[in-house]
């Protein structure tokens with residue numbers, strides 16, 4: 044069964060025997076930054092398509108621009124692909140095909156299908172025409188083949204400076220598709236390439252290089268994003284005119300992923316890193332795969348998200364709350380709950396014995412009873428969450444306020460009798476009493492209370508730091524997205540002692556607060572920092 048339009052195309056190709064039943068895809072990143080969640084969609088699509096049909100998928104670095112090699116980017120790309128659970132067939136470099144690309148270009152010139160053009164960049168642009176106006180032929184278009192061959196060789200031999208001339212495909216200056224108006228296929232750039240060094244001072248353009256890369260590798264289905272739809276005739280032209288490969292790969296376009304509250308371009312993300320707006324490519328707020336991983340997302344949640352958004356032929360923007368829904372769904376079945384209180388307020392139970400400690404048995408997960416229980420110490424002095432007390436309660440507030448009785452989850456009914464304040468007016472403690480009859484698990488049915496709150500025993504409380512994150516991008520009053528200057532807070536909190544056993548990378552639900560992960564980079568026994576993966580409430584509607 045085809046589960047998207049790309050698979051329908053593949054099903055037809057398998058039926059017709061076009062590629063002998065084979066499916067070979069590739070993921071072709073330019074190693075100029077870290078991968079983001081948009082790339083994750085492309086990775087899932089390419090690798091799982093190959094997997095579904097028993098085919099293969101290559102990891103191919105698109106390094107046809109003489110960029111500086113950055114080991115950091117290469118390492119991160121490979122780590123990210125593997126983390127998502129995929130393994131490439133071959134790891135390849137587009138620059139390894141420069142010789143073939145050059146031979147192909149010479150072949151095109153010999154066939155009268157390409158020519159050396161000496162128009163300046165501005166002139167070339169002017170001659171190209173517009174959407175409503177046909178282009179004008181270059182005066183160099185009909186120069187003798189021998190002359191173009193000689194000039195192209197001179198370009199290769201470094202006899203001309205950058206920008207002096209280019210090699211152009213000879214197609215059709217009046218084509219309604221501007222990409223077909225004699226596109227540039229080679230340019231001069233006296234730059235050192237990380238792989239080929241100074242061997243080349245001419246470099247192929249993407250539209251010329253990409254089909255050749257695919258053809259050399261025997262790619263059957265070359266999946267790319269929608270912006271390349273208008274480039275497909277050129278993709279096909281290159282393969283048809285050079286004519287060396289049969290069958291030829293076919294380009295198929297799908298809609299790129301756009302997400303609300305998210306910026307998704309390596310160039311912009313790099314700027315955030317370079318400007319110090321975020322703490323590196325793997326800042327937990329970043330939409331990079333590295334950032335999302337450090338934030339605490341699981342590969343399962345990303346794959347689930349990829350499946351739910353599907354593969355479309357038209358661009359759209361996906362609500363980020365769907366991604367959040369996916370991680371909640373994944374974690375709720377996997378992680379244990381712990382009591383953590385933020386902005387803590389001290390509770391003293393005045394009628395509870397001074398030295399008594401009781402160990403309350405509390406379930407680890409409401410959703411998964413198989414996750415068992417743990418023993419949580421309870422004694423005379425406790426911490427409760429700042430959110431769970433209001434001195435003057437607002438309407439419909441059922442948690443703690445003077446005179447009100449609430450359930451301390453897994454323990455007793457407790458009534459707040461008095462608020463003790465310091466000279467500065469700040470609350471120092473709430474003096475409370477408990478009802479020994481109401482112990483949890485004893486079947487007490489005497490009366491009901493409306494509020495249930497969680498708590499942490501003061502003597503054994505573990506101090507932790509909680510990092511809460513907002514979106515990097517938020518909408519302003521005009522409905523436009525801009526950088527959020529307030530996307531991060533780090534607050535002190537207390538946790539029940541069981542949380543002291545956590546190691547870096549461990550995930551928990553903090554009861555009533557959200558899902559958290561012990562930071563993979565900065566967590567240790569003296570600095571227990573937890574990142575909020577996602578809060579508990581879902582704003583996403585099916």
Ligand code: ATP
Nearest residue numbers: 071072073081082084085267268299300307308309
């Ligand atoms: P960016 O503009 O973010 O730098 P890019 O397209 O230049 O992205 P590449 O490294 O060239 O990045 O892309 C590698 C592959 O990932 C390409 O096949 C590209 O189409 C795909 N890709 C990039 N962004 C998205 C996205 N938002 N959704 C789906 N696929 C994407």
Ligand code: MG
Nearest residue numbers: 072073075309
């Ligand atoms: Mg790019």
